[in-house]
Amino acid sequence: MKPVQPVGTRVLGPLAPDELDRIDAWWRAANYLSVGQIYLMDNPLLREPLRPEHVKPRLLGHWGTTPGLTFVYAHLNRAIRDRDLSMMYVIGPGHGGPGIVAAAYLDGTYTETYPEIAQDEDGLRRLFRQFSFPGGIPSHVAPETPGSIHEGGELGYALSHAYGAAFDNPDLVVACVVGDGEAETGPLATSWHSNKFLDPRRDGAVLPVLHLNGYKIANPTVLARIPETELLSLLRGYGHTPYVVAGDDPAEMHQAFAATLERCLDEIRDIQQEARGGGRVERRPWPMIVLRTPKGWTGPQEVDGQRIEGYWRSHQVPFADARGNESHRRILEDWLRGYRPEELFDGAGAPVPAIRDLHPAGGRRMSAIPHANGGLLLRDLELPDFTAYAVPVETPGTGAVEATRVLGTFLRDVMARNADRFRLFSPDENNSNRLQDVLEVTDRAWNAETLPYDDHLAPDGRVMEILSEHTCEGWLEGYLLTGRHGLFSCYEAFVHVIDSMFNQHAKWLKTTNQIPWRRPIASLNYLLTSHVWRQDHNGFSHQDPGFIDHVVNKKSDVIRVYLPPDANCLLSVADHCLRSRQYVNVIVAGKQPALQYLDMDSAVEHCTKGIGIWDWASSDGNEEPDVVMACAGDVPTMETLAAVDLLHGFFPDLRIRVVNVVDLMRLQDHREHPHGLSDADFDALFTRDRPVIFAYHGYPWLIHRLTYRRTNHDNMHVRGYKEEGTTTTPFDMTVLNQVDRFDLAIDVIDRVPGLQAHAGQAREWLRNRLIEHRRYIREHGEDLPEVRHWQWQQGAGPRLTTEQPSTRTPEG
Secondary structure, three states, X not given: OOOOOOOOOOOOXXXXXXXXXXXXXXHHHHHHHHHHHHHEOOOOOOOOOOOHHHEOOOOOOXXXXXXXXXXXXHHHHHHHXXXXXXXXXXXXXXXXXXXXXXXXXXXXXXXXXXXXOOOOHHHHHHHHHHEOOOOOEOOOOOOOOOOOOOOOOOOOOHHXXXXXXXXXXXXXXXXXXXXXXXXXXXXXXXXXXHHHHOOOOOOOEEEEEEEXXXXXXXXXXXXXXXXHHHHHHHHHHOOEEEEEEEOOOHHHHHHHHHHHHHHXXXXXXXXXXXXXXXXXXXXXXXXXEEEEOOOOOOOOOEEOOEEOOOOHHHOOOOOOOOOOOHHHHHHHHHHHXXXXXXXXXXXXXXXXXXXXXXXXXXXXXXXXXXXXXXXXOOOOOOOOOHHHHOOOOOOOOEEXXXXXXXXXXXXXXXXXXXXXXXXXXXXXXXXXXXXXHHHHOOOEEOOOOOOOOOOOEEOOOOEEEOOOHXXXXXXXXXXXXXXXXXXXXXXXXXXXXXXXXXXXXXHHHHHHOOOOOOOXXXXXXXXXXXXXXXXXXXXXXXXXXXXHHHHOOOOOOOEEEEOOOOHHHHHHHHHHHHHOEOOEEEEEOOOOEEEEOOOHHHHHHHHHHOEEEOHHHOOOOOOOOOEEEEEEOHHHHHHHHHXXXXXXXXXXXXXXXXXEXXXXXXXXXXXXXXXXXXXHHHHHHHOOOOOEEEEEOOOOHHHHHHHOOOOOHHHEEEEOOOOOOOOOOHHHHHHHOOOOHHHHHHHHHHHOOOOHHHOHHHHHHHHHHHHHHHHHHHHHOOOOHHHHOOOOOOOOOOOOOOOOOOOOOOOO
C-alpha cells in the first residue's frame, strides 16, 4: 500500500503552504473517519493494536467514491470562507455517505444535531459504531445526515435536484457532484439541459463536478473511457465550459483543484453580474469541473494480490474479512495509520484546532445551511379565495365545464401572488392540461434561442416545461426540499415514468417525519389529467390509471389520493393540497368538458368529508337502501348517475343510495390510514348487508384491497379499468371496461335480491342499447346522442310499461 505522504510545499498554486497543509489535514481526517465508519466499532483512534473485536462483524458501506467527495468538500469549505458564499453540496454518489457524515462531524454540525456524538474519543466510537449498524444510520447520504436534500440510493437525480434548489435562490451556489456511474442514467443525461432554464438574474447557480473515478460496482464507466476530446465536446454541447483536474498526487491535486475552483466561481460571478446589470440576458456557458481521481483514492493498492485502488474492487468494502483474517486486519490498521491520526485528533479525541476551525461559520457550513432543511425557510403561500372561482351549478349533473381550465384560473392568481416561491412543472403538457391561463401572469422558463413567433418563452418564466418527466420531478423535488411550493401536472399514464422518484421522495418524507430537527416542507402535489377514460385522439398506450395503486403502497402518514368529480370539488381539493405539508397529494381530474354536480358550498362540504351520500341522486330516503351505487372519479361518477337515472325510470320504487368518494383513503380502515372511516361510519354509508356497485376510476382490485376488512366487503362489486382500450369514443372506453351506465344498471338488476324476476324487459333493453352503441359508433364515429347529450334528470329514464311491478324484496 502506498502511504499517504505529507503534501509538502513544492507545488505552486493559489494555496499558501500553511493553507495547503490544513486542507490536506482536513481531507485526511475526513477519509480516516470514513474508513472508521465502514470498519470499526471500537478503538476509534488506534490507541492500541487493532483486535478482531474492534472490527464490525458485518461490513457495509462504500469507500470508492468517498475520498473524491471529501476532497471536493474540503475545497468548497475554503471557497465559502474566503468568498462568504451561500453554498449547498448535493452529491449524486449517495453511497459516499461516510464522507459526508465525516464532513458534518468535522464541521461541528453533527454534534450540534446529535449531542451524543461528541467531538471526543467516545463520540468517535459512537460515530463509527452507528454507521450501517442496527439501530444506527444508513450508509447513504440519508435524511439523518445534516446538510442533505438528496439520498443517493437511486442514481440519476442529483443535477435536477441541484437546479431545483437554485431556482429563485439568487444568492445560492449549489455544488453538485455527479458520479460517472450516475452519469450513465437517462435522468442525469437529460438534466444537463437544466442550464437552459436557469435565469442568472433571479436564480442561483449550479456548479457541476463530474467525478470520473473510472468504475461502477464491477464495470468501467462510459465517460471515463471515451477520449477526453469527445468528453469535453459532449459537455460543451450541453452548454458548459468544462475544466479538467486529473491526477493522484495530493499536493498537485489540491493546488490544481483550488485554482480551477477559483476560476469557476469567478465565471459564475461574472455571468450573474452581467445578467443582473439590467441589460439583455444572453445565455453563456456555465463553468463545470471534470475531476479525475482513482477510485478508492488513498486506500490499499492491493489485497491478496488483487488490485484495489483505481479499480472496481474499491467500490464498496475493499476487503471484507478484517475481523476474522489477521492479514486483512493488518492492512486495515496500516491503512488507517497512514492518515496519521495522531496529527489530526488531540489527546481527548477531538479534531485539532487547525481542522476543527477550517470550516465556515454557522449557517455558512454546508452541513448547516438552512436551504438543506427547507422547512426552516418555508413561507405559506398567499392563496386567493378559491371559492371566488366557483362554477355556478343550478341543477346537479348539468353543464359542460373543463375542470382543469377552471383550476388554471385559480393557479394563475396563485402564481401572481407568489412569484418567489411557487412554480408549475409539466413535461410539455401545461396547455394540453388546460392550465394555460397561468401564462397571463408569467411565461415558460426558457434561456435558449427564441424565435419571434415563439409563444410565452422568457428567461424569467415560472412555468417549467421540458419533455422529461424525470427532470420536472427532480426540479420540483429540489424546489420543495429547499423551502418552496409547486405543482406537477402530467398525463396520467406517463407519470409512471417517475414511479421510482416518487418512491424515494415518499421514503424521504416518511423518514423525516421521525427526525425532530427536520422541519416540514410543502407537499409534493401531482395533478394527473388526460386520464384513462378520455383519450379522444390517443389510444391504449395512453391508458393507465395505475399510479394510484403505486402511491397507496407507501406509508399512510405520507400519501393522499383525491378524485374530485367536478370543477368546484377540484378547486376545494387543490386549495387544501397547496396548504398541506409533508404529504404526497395525488389529484386525478379530467380536462375535457364534463358535467358539474355540486355548487361551491356543497363541494366544500363534500370535500371536507371526503365521502358522502348524494341525497339529490338517491331514492332511499331515511330507509335502508336496496342497493348502494358508489363512485370515485369524474367519468365513473357520470356513468353511475346515468345508471341511477335509468334505474329510477325502470323501477321507481327501487331504493338507491348514491355514495361519492373524493378522498380515496376514506375507504381504508381508520386503523390503517388517518383519513380512514371507522367501521360504524363505513357501515352507515355502505350498509352491512346490501349490494354495493362501485364504479371506480382505476383498477378495481384497489377498492377491494382498501375495503377487505369491512363487514360488507363480500357484497362489494367493483367495476373499473381492466386493461381494455384503444383509440375510440369516450363512452366506448367505459363499455370496453364494463363501467358504462348500461352494464352498471344490469349489475344492479343481477345483484339486488328479487329484482331480476321483474326485470326481463329492462335487462333486454339495456343489452340492446349496448349493441346499438357498438353499431352506431362504427357508422358515425361518435357516441349515441342519448349519451353525448345526457344530463341528470331524476326519474327521466326510459319506462318500459305504464305500470311497473313492485320491486320490494321480501325483507324490504
